[in-house]
Amino acid sequence: MSEQAPFVRIVDVVKRFGDAPPALDHVAGEILGGRITGLVGPDGAGKTTLIRLMTGLMAPEEGKVEVLGFDTVTNAADIQASIGYMPQRFGLYEDLSVQENLNLYADLRGLPLSERAATFNELLEFTDLKRFTERLAGKLSGGMKQKLGLACALLRKPRLLLLDEPGVGVDPISRRDLWKMVENLTAEGIGVVWSTAYLDEAEACDSVLLLNEGKLLFTGSPAELTSRVAGRVFKVSGISQGRRQALARYLEDENVVDGVIQGEAIRLVMKPDTVPPVLDEGSPAPSAAEATPRFEDAFIDMLGGGPGGRSKLAETQTAFSTESAKPVIEAHGLTKRFGDFTAADAITFDIPRGQIFGLLGPNGAGKSTTFKMLCGLLKPTAGEGRVAGFDLRRDAAEARNRLGYMAQKFSLYGDLSVAQNLSFFAGVYGLSGARKRERTQLMIEIFGFGRLLDMSAKDLPLGLKQRLALACAVLHEPEALFLDEPTSGVDPITRREFWTHINGLVEKGVTVLVTTHFMDEAEYCDRISLIYRGRSIALGSPDELKAQVASAALPDPTMEDAFIALVQGSEEKEAA
């Protein structure tokens, strides 16, 4: 396979937009046929720009890109005739039905009429969309849109398939389906480019181009990258004290490069030739076992290691007394019906003080509905939700005073400056005078906003936006934090930093409810409720859920395995 000429040759490419630092800074690489090449990096790394350069829709400023032997600047039309491209938002017409979208792209790509029936049939089978041909594309779920977008890109077997973040906003099950479909294509010799911010997706690729802030960090096979941390990754289990506290202390150790929580255990990346340190002399020592290195471990190592374990934010937080046994967030039979569709059906759980609780589930399963009912954005049809003992319907204002909220995509006011955003959120939560000054000043110090105060929030890099959103959510020292996909798209370092703060706050008695698509984030939770078709189909700690699906074939399932197995199990039960 390696004998063939590369499908894409990227030669020392530079691309700038305006005065900003270059979106692509001297990037070079090759993409081969018959394999999946991952274009990996956090948001803003330059992935979309690179894909657009390959389609010939953009011209590089310096260097050149050759696709299938054609130059993208001079022969864009020839390239466009032989590639399939799925842009980030799928390129579907939402007002057109599934079949109409397929017809349109078939005509545009010049698929001969004689081949149509067979091709449509094959693709609809392949994507499992046969039942929905009459449905408007706008009414499909995220995963289904993704599959339809892929089908449209595949109508006339392209030689090169370019997929821009096909995994975004898609639950693990749809993601896995999609991946299988694409793998089948490579067997036919098609070259696939799959761009992603999820590092676990990167691991499954045949080769990767790893981008960060426009620079190429690595190119080669994922195994080659992970080999740099071989023998340095450990899973520490049997931790007697709180695992959050333990992680914080590990991260302060100079030999620890990176650490994350994995259910009851902690995963550590050590500096070469070091072993995990012993935390307490007296207590029973936790056992450290070597673990298989992952792509993310290597990425963090490459970036020079994760942040420390101390959270200044948590240190200045007034502790909430953990003595009272009363739960801080309660859901009792929460039900929401839209017409005759039940989006959430009698969801019940409670979260004691100082715990992280995760809501997981496929798209449209009801986890957002549940989340929204609990923070007062939706009125439940039946049941009740309480925050800090206050009923969300009767004492809404009291309840809201005690909760902090951080939404997907960090809904800040983009046109307001950093200082104005802080001042607004302080005001809205009733802080004034000296206390307002004190709290905002503190946030500015902790998150290092000093030089950025006059910058509009929309101009901040993603990582800083995320920090500002967190600062705004905790300004008023809430008892409960509601986090909706809090770290989607941000780089792993910022993600670590974020969880360090959250872990620290939780240790001070703050209670956290989080919804997420990131299996890594699910691992940070004390307990998880898996929501499917409006009902909670599993409730327990990450390790308990994993244990539920462990089998001889899969003795050590990952969180994603557990998720998929539990959902499929529930489906089978329903079918039976």
Next chain:
Amino acid sequence: MWWTRLKALIVKELLAVLRDPKGRTVLIVPPILQLLVFSYAATLEVTNVDVMVLNRDNGHWSQELVNQIKGSPTFRSIRFTDSPAEVRMAIDTQKVIAVVEIGPTFSRDIEAARPAEVQVILDGRRSNASQIVSGYLSRIVGTLAADTPSGKRMASNAVSVVARNWFNPNLTYQWFMVPNLVASIALLIGLIVTALSIARERELGTFDQLMVSPLRTHEILIGKLIPPMMIGLFHITIYILAAVFIFGVPLRGSLLLLYGSAIFYLASVVGLGLFISALSMTQQQAILGAFLFMVPAMLLSGFATPIENMPAWLQPITYVNPLRYFLVIVKGVFLKDIPAVEVARQTIPLLLIAIVTLSAASWLFRRRLE
């Protein structure tokens, strides 16, 4: 506590509009365009008129008539012709708006004290301008008639009409237009700023952020209501200053009355804006919704044409149009010094509209939370 929250919201709303380049554009461009285009271009006055004269008479009186037309500042050019075909062509292709046709016996008839006649042909496709031109021409003909021997004889008991224009002696068109603009700019700005405010938050996802904060629904509504009103008052003030100092419109009545009623007017406009905003999901829909309301509101307000000219069944529709009432107030205060009672009588409907739209908006708003 509630004041801290509300103040934060109001400051944020103002900043959001002022710091957003789009928002700034909405605040600056339409007002300037409106002021320039309307006050200079949108005039129903008719000047620079082109006419044609078909003169078959070669006597003194026809020449006199032509000279009088030439001497009138209203007419820009006179073309002469002696072919009826050219007359037809000139009117058909709109080269001239009117043709004065003088018969061969015109001067002779006058000298002989026989009734003389001129024919005026006007372009009915532009009937408004034609009517005004016809008025000018009749006056010129009338003046000429008074100079004729028989005219002089009759003059002793010919009835003359002495017209006096109250409030606007020279019928300066800008005195009419600019006060109208004071009212309409507030409608334009108030409606768009409010309609966009909630739709924008929805699109950016910050709306949920507001809803989970301790702000109560009525606080959010008030916070959304006050900034557009402040902006509207600002524009009203600028326009009033422009009216007085640039266009020299006399301000005869009480500013206090004007501003007092402006508060109610703005409340009703902003209420409508909030209502549109609560109905629309995107900024796009909000803009179209505002547009859909604004065009009929402008046309059915008495701004373009008097309400009493509309068919009787259509007039009741104008009762729900806040612009209708405020136009009366602004023009009245500027030019006529209308009494406070009359201002109050026009303000009560504004108050009613404000109450209805604001409660409808808040009802919609709460319902959306379900």
Next chain:
Amino acid sequence: MTAHSPMTEGRAARIRRFAALVRKESYQIVRDPSSILIAFVLPLILLFLFGYGVSLDTTQTRIGLVIEEEAPLTRDLAAGFQASRYFTVTVGRDRREFEEDLVLGRVRGIVVIPKTFMADYAAGRHPALQVLVDGSDPNTANFVQNYAQATVANWERQRLSDGSGRPPAIAAEQRFWFNPELTSRNFLVPGSIAIVMTLVGTLLTSLVVAREWERGTMEAMMATPVSAAELLAGKLLPYFLLGLTSMTLCVLLAVFLFGVPFRGSVAALYALSATFLMPALGQGLLISAATKNQFLASQLALISAFLPAFLLSGFLFEINSMPTVIQWITLIVPARYLIPSLQTVFLAGDIWPMFTQAIAVMFLIGCVFFALAARSTRKRIA
């Protein structure tokens, strides 16, 4: 060219590709409520407003008539005013009765037959009639003055012809061609059709193309073998037809609902409208290609197309009366050429010298817009 390149494909495939684009666009028009709103609902509202709401006919203006001295002569003159179809008259004895009404706008003018009228008339001392007019609305004020004058002249003529038999020295006989009744609806409704076509051609087109940019479908299209020209043509054709459809709808309403005469030929109507859609669509394309954002596109379309079509086209306001600079600006407003032509097709008939000139100028403006739009819509994102 390689074997698999579509460039070598036959015309059939190209035609199919184009048909697919047109079909897609047509589905979207039918399914998108905002298209229906702009192409059909808004035109109906506009037509309705101009057909009924906006009327420049000052019939039945309310005036107060003050007869300071009752006498057969003054009663006769008053009767002349009461009989006039231009006025609705309230009679009083003292002008102070009406002064407040004039301030409050309840009457537009006060006609005063003064106490001295009889004596002056009898003595041949230039009897005068006073007319006090509400100058705060100059247009209405002008009409009140003119109609008062006309009413008096009329009265005198009647009086003289059945009295001493002396007709006036010079009579001006007025004939209004094309629209003898001076119904303002007859010229407002054809004019508003031009505004409707501006809305469809520019506002709607700029919105839908900007939406394709926003939703990323433009990007997906561009990465297919479709050429930029095909892409644009595939967009324009449906909106061109839609523009003609809503024009047809408006014409039918104008003729059958509002009773506007239609004296020209259907061929002239379509030739003019079709040419007008060129600059309108070209401007829409240019706006969307320049902004790539629905919000900005709609704002720009309203300011650069809708408002000029309304205000700077001679539709409501005489271009000749505007300041010179603004008159120059009107030269590039396509509606300025369409509106008089449409009014002519309706009221006067086919006057080809006028139409050919309008068509030539609109075509020229259209070409300029298309050239600019094509320049900014090459198959490149940035």
